[in-house]
Amino acid sequence: MTEEIIIAGFGGQGVLSMGKIMAYSAVMQDMEVSWMPSYGPEMRGGTANVTVIISSERISSPIIRHFDTGIILNQQSLDKFENAIKPGGVLIYDGNGITRHPERKDISIYRVDAAEEAARMNSSKTFNMVVLGGFIKVRPIIKLENVIKGLKKSLPERYHSLIPMNEKALIRGEEIITVVHKA
Amino acid sequence: MERELRLMKGNEAIAEAAIRAGVDGYFGYPITPQSEILEYLMEANPAETTGMIVLQAESEIAAINMVYGGAGCGKKVMTSSSSPGISLKQEGISYIAGAELPCLIVNVVRGGPGLGTIQPAQSDYFQSVKGGGHGDYHLIVLAPASVQEMADFVELSFDLAFKYRNPVLILSDGAIGQMMEKVYLKPQKPRATEFPDWATTGKSASRERNIITSLDLDPEGQEEFNHKLQAKYAEISKNEVRFEEFQCEDAEYLFVAYGTSARVCQKSVQIAREQGITAGLLRPVTLFPFPSVRINELAGKIKGILSVEMSSGQMVEDVLLAVNGKVQVKHFGRMGGIVTTPEEVVEKLKSFFIGG
Numbered sequence: 001m002t003e004e005i006i007i008a009g010f011g012g013q014g015v016l017s018m019g020k021i022m023a024y025s026a027v028m029q030d031m032e033v034s035w036m037p038s039y040g041p042e043m044r045g046g047t048a049n050v051t052v053i054i055s056s057e058r059i060s061s062p063i064i065r066h067f068d069t070g071i072i073l074n075q076q077s078l079d080k081f082e083n084a085i086k087p088g089g090v091l092i093y094d095g096n097g098i099t100r101h102p103e104r105k106d107i108s109i110y111r112v113d114a115a116e117e118a119a120r121m122n123s124s125k126t127f128n129m130v131v132l133g134g135f136i137k138v139r140p141i142i143k144l145e146n147v148i149k150g151l152k153k154s155l156p157e158r159y160h161s162l163i164p165m166n167e168k169a170l171i172r173g174e175e176i177i178t179v180v181h182k183a
Numbered sequence: 184m185e186r187e188l189r190l191m192k193g194n195e196a197i198a199e200a201a202i203r204a205g206v207d208g209y210f211g212y213p214i215t216p217q218s219e220i221l222e223y224l225m226e227a228n229p230a231e232t233t234g235m236i237v238l239q240a241e242s243e244i245a246a247i248n249m250v251y252g253g254a255g256c257g258k259k260v261m262t263s264s265s266s267p268g269i270s271l272k273q274e275g276i277s278y279i280a281g282a283e284l285p286c287l288i289v290n291v292v293r294g295g296p297g298l299g300t301i302q303p304a305q306s307d308y309f310q311s312v313k314g315g316g317h318g319d320y321h322l323i324v325l326a327p328a329s330v331q332e333m334a335d336f337v338e339l340s341f342d343l344a345f346k347y348r349n350p351v352l353i354l355s356d357g358a359i360g361q362m363m364e365k366v367y368l369k370p371q372k373p374r375a376t377e378f379p380d381w382a383t384t385g386k387s388a389s390r391e392r393n394i395i396t397s398l399d400l401d402p403e404g405q406e407e408f409n410h411k412l413q414a415k416y417a418e419i420s421k422n423e424v425r426f427e428e429f430q431c432e433d434a435e436y437l438f439v440a441y442g443t444s445a446r447v448c449q450k451s452v453q454i455a456r457e458q459g460i461t462a463g464l465l466r467p468v469t470l471f472p473f474p475s476v477r478i479n480e481l482a483g484k485i486k487g488i489l490s491v492e493m494s495s496g497q498m499v500e501d502v503l504l505a506v507n508g509k510v511q512v513k514h515f516g517r518m519g520g521i522v523t524t525p526e527e528v529v530e531k532l533k534s535f536f537i538g539g
Contacts, residue, residue: 023363024190027365032364033363036361036362039215039301039361059446060447060525061446061525062446063358063446063522065524
């Protein structure tokens with residue numbers, strides 16, 4: 001099993017940390033992972049993206065151009081990565097601020113309005129966990145319990161009191177994700 | 184003892200491995216994409232645990248000369264930088280090689296020339312294996328292809344550096360420095376309390392004083408010293424060649440690639456084989472000494488070699504020397520901070536050797 005994922009959005013949305021938690025969760029399941037961030041000029045005040053590869057085997061190239069799953073959190077990233085998803089793959093996006101919605105028919109498209117939901121929950125910082133909850137619902141390669149373990153491992157201890165809030169956000173993400181189109 | 188599992192960036196892995204290997208001192212200056220090495224060490228503050236000194240020098244040149252001084256005292260010392268900073272260090276590196284001192288230098292390569300870009304590249308190969316500074320010297324050059332190897336090669340580097348009294352360079356790149364993977368960390372080793380007999384640790388009455396220098400104004404003496412150095416490099420070339428083979432047994436076509444490009448080519452091997460092209464990969468782990476003998480052996484059994492490197496074609500010169508005309512050798516690689524894709528590599532292989 002190999003899952004090649006791109007997560008892309010604005011800097012500050014928690015794109016890189018979502019990828020990190022995803023990677024930690026997979027480590028908890030004894031899988032191989034790689035987490036390759038964009039660290040270039042685009043990161044400084046623009047879009048941020050990270051490639052996460054989760055596999056039961058040794059991972060070859062950490063840098064790839066085609067993905068099984070795209071988690072897309074702004075219009076620029078949608079424009080850039082919609083066509084990078086492999087036929088039959090999955091696109092998850094947040095509708096917030098999207099003016100041109102995804103159009104491909106050969107991939108499955110899901111929508112998770114995480115920004116809106118996190119605002120409603122009064123915890124805009126758990127936005128990325130709502131998205132991650134949506135991801136684990138439609139691509140159950142990592143288990144919720146391992147995401148919690150991953151959170152514990154990746155967060156410094158002084159932030160562990162925030163874990164229940166994040167768990168709530170993850171569960172909410174699982175609940176609110178909707179199918180737009182199934183390939 | 185149980186090894187500890189962590190998810191780390193390559194840069195962080197080097198820093199943590201340095202603490203655990205019992206390194207005495209790190210001297211550095213920040214530059215992207217390797218600043219996490221210095222940042223991690225500053226945060227970890229090993230002065231309080233192992234006593235390891237971590238110091239941000241006023242410049243790269245100061246840092247390498249602090250390494251020169253520490254190494255002269257027989258201490259395990261290191262520095263790290265990225266391409267433009269490594270250029271600045273070259274004078275000190277040549278002196279350290281000339282004074283036959285052990286140390287570790289880490290280069291997390293970015294695209295050049297000049298200030299270039301902060302994205303990954305492999306265009307410092309010549310600088311690393313063919314000189315860099317002045318004079319007839321070689322560094323031992325290790326090329327990690329994973330975060331695990333970033334960690335493992337720290338201790339290996341010091342073993343080799345002290346064994347041969349020679350500086351060792353870890354030649355990495357921005358991709359391996361910045362990416363996170365699983366890494367198993369070794370338990371903490373104590374710092375050394377005894378030092379080699381050549382080290383300047385304070386002269387006792389019972390022995391001659393130790394002199395650390397790279398200067399000998401007598402050309403006869405200097406030539407003799409150069410012969411000694413060359414004999415050492417020959418010994419290193421005989422003993423320390425390291426490489427990894429990936430599906431080479433039945434390969435008709437061979438990729439030769441190190442570091443990030445080797446990871447890319449591993450995927451290229453899979454893609455090529457799905458298309459019915461039996462490709463294999465030889466990954467040099469040491470770039471000096473280079474696995475020339477093994478490449479020459481394989482050259483007799485295959486139809487073509489594609490050397491893949493994120494450069495205009497530097498390592499390919501060593502591949503050509505190794506192959507010595509036995510089989511056709513081509514180079515492919517993107518430049519300026521663009522990482523070659525596995526698909527591009529397969530397309531190039533086809534267009535060079537198969538036609539299509």
